[in-house]
Amino acid sequence: MLRQRKDIDPKRIGIWGISEGGMIAPQVAAQTDIAFIVSVSGDVVRGDQQEIDRVELQLRADGFPEDQIREAVAFQRLKFDYALTGKDWEEYMADYNR
Numbered sequence: 001m002l003r004q005r006k007d008i009d010p011k012r013i014g015i016w017g018i019s020e021g022g023m024i025a026p027q028v029a030a031q032t033d034i035a036f037i038v039s040v041s042g043d044v045v046r047g048d049q050q051e052i053d054r055v056e057l058q059l060r061a062d063g064f065p066e067d068q069i070r071e072a073v074a075f076q077r078l079k080f081d082y083a084l085t086g087k088d089w090e091e092y093m094a095d096y097n098r
Helices: 020-031 047-061 066-085 089-096
Strands: 014-018 034-038
Touching: 014 020, 020 034, 047 066, 066 089
Parallel strands: 014 034
Antiparallel strands: none
């Protein structure tokens, strides 16, 4: 849309992203003709690792025992491994239904 406007230089168009938007801004820029990006608090780790860390830290803050935290983190890893690879569905479902 901006490239169609006569009052805007198409070579000076950029994108701004915050949080997950800051994470995908470089991906969008790599696939389009974008002059610049502004990434505000974009991730420094992959989204799956961020969620695994969040689960662990939240459970610890809520006072869960370490063995339950380890079990929950292992399940999160299994879930994301399946989501990213499509492998070990049976193992994931067995853990899910436990």
